Amino acid sequence: MTARMLRPDDDPIRPAPVDAVEIILDGEAMTGVQGQTIAGIVLASGRLAWRRTSVGGRPRGLFCGIGVCFDCLVIVNGERDVRACQRRAVDGDAVASQYDRLPEANA
Numbered sequence: 442m443t444a445r446m447l448r449p450d451d452d453p454i455r456p457a458p459v460d461a462v463e464i465i466l467d468g469e470a471m472t473g474v475q476g477q478t479i480a481g482i483v484l485a486s487g488r489l490a491w492r493r494t495s496v497g498g499r500p501r502g503l504f505c506g507i508g509v510c511f512d513c514l515v516i517v518n519g520e521r522d523v524r525a526c527q528r529r530a531v532d533g534d535a536v537a538s539q540y541d542r543l544p545e546a547n548a
């Protein structure tokens with residue numbers, strides 16, 4: 442069996458047209474389609490990291506993609522700790538990257 446390209450007009454399933462969704466991540470507008478996750482839209486825009494680790498400030502983005510690792514946390518419309526790989530984007534979502542410094546050690 443080989444894969445073959447189908448022209449959209451010949452596709453028997455004829456998927457319905459999808460609505461565009463626009464989100465704002467740290468002031469940058471990004472466009473996706475309805476049903477896409479926030480992580481999907483951000484990755485499709487070419488950005489691979491949107492969070493920094495508390496230790497070392499290393500960049501993080503999508504790791505597991507299934508809601509297990511919590512590497513993709515973002516702030517969505519003011520709500521913290523949202524997993525970008527699990528949250529479907531809604532048109533107009535205001536997304537902010539999340540970075541929490543460790544509390545200073547009492548020495």
Ligand code: FES
Binds near residue numbers: 503505512513524
């Ligand atoms: S990428 Fe692992 S929880 Fe989102």
